Amino acid sequence: MNELANQIAVVTGAGRGIGQAIALKLAASGADIVAVDLKTEFCAETVQKAQAVGRKAWAVGANVAEAASTDAAVEQILKDPGRVDILVNNAGITRDGLLMRMSEADWDAVLDINLKGAFLFTKALTRAFLKQRSGRIINIASVIGLMGNAGQCNYAASKAGLIGFTKSCAKEFASRGVTVNAIAPGFIQTAMTDKLTQEQKDAITRQIPLATLGTADDVANAVWFFALPASRYITGQVLPVDGGMVM
Numbered sequence: 001m002n003e004l005a006n007q008i009a010v011v012t013g014a015g016r017g018i019g020q021a022i023a024l025k026l027a028a029s030g031a032d033i034v035a036v037d038l039k040t041e042f043c044a045e046t047v048q049k050a051q052a053v054g055r056k057a058w059a060v061g062a063n064v065a066e067a068a069s070t071d072a073a074v075e076q077i078l079k080d081p082g083r084v085d086i087l088v089n090n091a092g093i094t095r096d097g098l099l100m101r102m103s104e105a106d107w108d109a110v111l112d113i114n115l116k117g118a119f120l121f122t123k124a125l126t127r128a129f130l131k132q133r134s135g136r137i138i139n140i141a142s143v144i145g146l147m148g149n150a151g152q153c154n155y156a157a158s159k160a161g162l163i164g165f166t167k168s169c170a171k172e173f174a175s176r177g178v179t180v181n182a183i184a185p186g187f188i189q190t191a192m193t194d195k196l197t198q199e200q201k202d203a204i205t206r207q208i209p210l211a212t213l214g215t216a217d218d219v220a221n222a223v224w225f226f227a228l229p230a231s232r233y234i235t236g237q238v239l240p241v242d243g244g245m246v247m
């Protein structure tokens, strides 16, 4: 099915993991893809796989935490391909540690990439979205932003902030037909969770009613749903994709 034909989707952190799965799901549904990651070369595989299903694809290097870098990336995107229909703010990191021992640098790095990154990228594209009077913005939050987690106060704060950001943007953009929603993934098998020990993974799995970690494709399917033209009447929502952890 080509529900997203003739649409341009920008995905940050698209070089691997969940971001790559999102880019490829949107490509499989007909969208042309702009893959954004720290370095252009990180996007090579995503671009090549999107092209393999017949889509146009561009690689853009940008650090979403830096305004100058984000502005330059958006300027490049608005020249070629020239418009954006779907923005997925996915780039994110963890720097875990108990609050007592957490450095200011680890706090700042997580807030700067996970929260300020979405602010900068969305802000740089706002004028274009409002002018075209249509669009989908989808922010990748986390169940940790809803539940909190010992050892992740920086990450939880960034994702809870991203949820508040999502709802405020949804209210600001609604009159122009631009929807803004968030996905809250639970524990998903990617390089980010590969860092966990088997003991930690077993403890997490015991908290998941569906008793298994999710896949990047599980998250990509939910993004696809919010991106569909048929989802025009859904905005300001947070959808957990978590095997039932939060209910």
Ligand SMILES: NC(=O)c1ccc[n+]([C@@H]2O[C@H](COP(=O)([O-])OP(=O)(O)OC[C@H]3O[C@@H](n4cnc5c(N)ncnc54)[C@H](O)[C@@H]3O)[C@@H](O)[C@H]2O)c1
Residues within 6 Å of the ligand: 012, 013, 014, 015, 016, 017, 018, 019, 036, 037, 038, 042, 062, 063, 064, 065, 090, 091, 092, 093, 113, 114, 140, 141, 142, 143, 184, 185, 186, 187, 188, 189, 190, 191, 192, 193
């Ligand atoms: N894996 C999980 O279990 C899980 C759960 C909930 C939420 N999430 C969220 O999903 C998103 C993707 O996670 P993932 O597991 O695929 O992570 P990942 O580490 O596998 O991939 C993250 C990608 O973002 C890129 N990136 C990092 N910093 C960047 C920056 N400053 N500018 C541009 N790109 C940058 C990386 O280069 C990488 O390609 C993140 O926002 C994460 O918080 C993941």
